[in-house]
Amino acid sequence: MFFNVRELEIQAVDFAEEFPPNAIDFGADMRQIIALESSGHAEVVEEHHGKHKIIKDLRLRGRLATSFELNCARCLDPVRQDVEREFELLYRPQGSDAGRDELSVTDAEAEIGYYQGDGILLEDVLREQVVLAVPVKVICRQDCKGLCPHCGKNLNLEQCSCAVPLEDPRWAALKELRARFDH
Ligand SMILES: [Zn+2]
Ligand SMILES: [Zn+2]
Structure with a gap:
């Protein structure tokens, strides 16, 4: 029109x-x-x-x-x-x-x-x-696990056997620090 x-x-x-x-x-x-x-x-x-x-x-x-x-x-x-x-x-x-x-x-x-x-x-x-x-990005649910970046499997449906990604070293350092304070 x-x-x-x-x-x-x-x-x-x-x-x-x-x-x-x-x-x-x-x-x-x-x-x-x-x-x-x-x-x-x-x-x-x-x-x-x-x-x-x-x-x-x-x-x-x-x-x-x-x-x-x-x-x-x-x-x-x-x-x-x-x-x-x-x-x-x-x-x-x-x-x-x-x-x-x-x-x-x-x-x-x-x-x-x-x-x-x-x-x-x-x-x-x-x-x-x-x-x-319309939002630029939508997600199917708040806790959507997404696709495995290695094998592409939908992690909501199945767990793949790819290695679990290593923890960010900065967080690891903080955890270590906190563990020391806790004891
Ligand atoms: Zn999703
Ligand atoms: Zn995988």
Whole structure:
């Protein structure tokens, strides 16, 4: 769905869209497993800059919800990640950045971005919002043991016969010290 500034100037729109898996490219590491639902309101707000210059900002308020399957950062098993996010965004025309500080801040709360040409694609907005909402690393459970760095076996499922890594010598030294105090 494309938000065209000239059309929105005439009339603001309420939107409700559904995107099935793969309709939006989130990259190979994130597998969208249910439809992404998004709804909200789009409108144009004018910022007066000086006496003559009017900047047309696109304001988007809405929410999105979907679910992804990601890989555990330690053992690579799939982990389900539900994403729900509300957003309040303000897009200025690209190039209006020059006098940024002089522009009145229309929405103190809003995140500010930029649009090129006639407006902005909802899909692009949603991709960005999803990326912001999903943690960079997920783990399947707090005590995930991960994969053995030597043989690659999933240590949650089985213990391999590789040697147990040697203790960090700094800790060993501290332990020795404490043992001496204890006696
Ligand atoms: Zn794991
Ligand atoms: Zn191993």
